[in-house]
Amino acid sequence: MVQPETQSILLADIGHSRTHLGLVERVEGVYRLAARTETPSVGDPLPDLAASLKAGLEQLQSLAGRPLLSPDGAPLTPRTRFRGIDRLALTSSGAPPVRCGIIGLTEDLSLQQARQVCSNYGTDVMAEVALAWDRPIRHAALASLCALEPQLIVLAGGVDGGPERPMVEAATVLAALYRSVTPERRPELVMAGNQRAGGGVHKALQGVLACHCVANILPALGTAAMEGLVQALSQQAEGQLALLPGYREVSSWAGSAILTSDAGTGIIQRFVAQQADLGAAVLGLDVGAYGTRALRHTGRHETGRALAPGLIDGQDLFLDPDRLTQLCRWLPSTQLEASAATLLRNRALRPRALPETTNERAVLLAATRLLLAQASAALPPLPAQDQVIMLRGGPFSATAGPGAMLLALLDGVEPRGVNRLFVDQWSLWPTLGALAQQLPTAALQVLQQDCLCELGTLCSLSGKGISGEPALRYTIRQDGDLREGILNWGELLRLALGPSPAMLELVPEGGATVEGYPGGSPIEIALAAGTRQLILDGRGRPLTLPTDDRERHEELERWQACCR
Incomplete structure (x- = not known):
């Protein structure tokens, strides 16, 4: 029997603070975003997936002008002529991090490599044990690790073909410690070390702990292979979603597993990285409530990942005197600097509430700059051209327009050379990634036509010059028109810019350079059709703020005015 064509699709991404929904309709053979909404997530401290989805659907069906909810609160499926939807694509970032312990052969190799992977994939690393420690210390540390009740233990160490005994002995001690623990409180163990020791480790743990062997993260000295551990951690993160209230209901409605928002966003970033007309590399930045992620993709491969705190779990960090001083440097008035600590403490009392005042938004914008700087600085240097930067973040985009997001990106990441900038204005990239696994054509059409909001093409100058003196002469040719100007x-x-393709000519002067392009001659750059605007940043790299408070406040006000 031929399956009917999917006409209506519900997209939903349920976060700690906000739930974002979109309704996709097939019109004349093309899938388009027909309606969208954003509502507060329901539940505290963890979001209730079913209740959050119902609350969002109530608002979305009002916008759509047709019923989307059944009397029992479930989504109406399949769609009939004027009612319901055919398919759901769901993601969530609301799950708590996996509580993790790491056991490594040595501190400087095994533990360091495993810690980097586990931390960047959002696990809560509770304790670490090095098998090179003296036996009494090592056994006491293993007992302390078990007492913390981790959900996952990562066992790493040794090159392939190396000594097996340390790993097998550690597994034997763990088995003895966990035999008296009830099964529901026992963790899983991922063996990501010397492959020769895998059989002995599995045998020692048999009947006590579930053991999964993956590729060695350090198969030979100087060789890293993280893919196996990364896949295991991603599966653990998806398993955490099952701990959320309402998970069973929502999974039955969707008819498939729910993806993490991180996984869904990664699918979209990989897709963009494979588009030759966009660029050769993608830097993806996601400012979340409980984590700020930076991911780099080259083609279909993820080539770097880093994690910094988020806008909620990072609030206490900003009250540290040194961090507070850094944050205040990005505030445009003395009065706002004096009130920043109080505003942060008040937000800590209601962390999931949206900022209500201009001052609150200014403090959050300053915090976002620092989080983006911390996350992006942990990645390898970026190419100065053929680079796409993709920015998203529910707590941030809920209150900040594209101009504020642009300024946070420029100040926090300090891109160099020429880059194309995109923003997830409706916070739907994660769920489009989930849809891509079901209906790739629909996901592609909605992304390209409705959800890949381009901020513009950015040209950033490197070097330093005298403020107000010419740094760049530019010429734009588009549709037979000529525009010329000077950037100081x-x-x-x-x-x-208009909708047509354009040609940009840049002539740096006054010591300015555009990284990725040779100096001494004009630079010509083709701007693709549909490029919304050209952004010229003449503030130099690295970006520095004036030391005089009055001058600094005036500069910040000018930059904010430019991006409004």
Whole structure:
């Protein structure tokens, strides 16, 4: 029997603080985003997936002008003529991190490598044990690790073909410690070390702990292979979603497993990285409530990942005197600097509430700059051209327009050379990634036409010059028209463009350079059709703020005015 064509699709991404929904309709053979909404997530401290989805659907069906909910609160499926939907694509970032313990052969190799992977994939690393420690210390540390009740233990160490005994002895001690623990409180163990020791480790743990052997993260000295551990951690993160209230209901409605928001976003970033007309590399930045992620993709491969705190779990960090001083450097008035600590403490009392005042938004914007800087600085240097930067974040985008997101990106990441900038304005990239696993054509059409919001093409100058002196002469040719101008040192310019392709010519002067392009001759750059605007950043790299408070406040006000 031929299956009916999917006409209506519900997209939903349920986070700690906000739930984002979109309704996709097939019109004249093409899938388009027909309606969208954003509502507070229901539940505390963890979001209730079913209740959050129902609350969002109530609002979405009002916008759509047709019923989407059944009387019992479930989504109406399949769609009939004027009611319901055919398919659901769901993601969530609301699950708590996996509580993890790491056991490694040595501190400087095994533990360091495993810690980097586990931390960057959002696990809560509770304890670490090095098998090179003296036996009494090692056994006491293993007992302390078990007492913390981790959900996962990662056992790493030794090159392939190396000594097996340390790993097998550690597994034997763990088996003895966990035999008296009830099964529901026992963790799983991922063996990501010397492959020769895998059989002995599995035998020692048999009947006590579930053991999964993956590829050695350090198969030979100087060789890293993280894919096996990364896949195991991703599966653990998806398993955490089952701990959320309402998970069983929502999974039955969707008819498939729910993806993590991180996994869904990664699918979209990989897709963009494979588009030759967009660029050769993608830097993806996701400002979340409980983590700020930076991911780098080259083609279909993830080539770097880093994790910094989020806008909620990072609030206490910003009250540290040194961090608070850094944050205040990005605030445009003395009065706001004086009130920043109080505003942060008040937000800590209601962390999931959206900012209600201009001052609150300014403090969150300053915090976002620092989080983006911390996450992006942990990645390898980026190419200065053919680079796409993709920015998203529910707690941030819920209150900040594209201009504020642009400024946070420029100040926090300090891109160099020429880059194309995109933003997830509706916070739907994660769930489009989930849809891509079901209906790739639908996901592609909605992404390209409705959800890949381009901020513009950015050209950033490197070097330093005298503020107000010429740094760059530019010429834009589009549709037979010619626009010429000068960018001075210290300035930000945003130049609107028409829908047609354009040719940009840049002539740096006054010591300015555009990284990725040879100096001494004009630079020509083709701007693709549909590029919304050209952004010229003449503030130099690295970006520095004036030391004088009055001058600094005036500069910040000018930059904010440019990006409004």
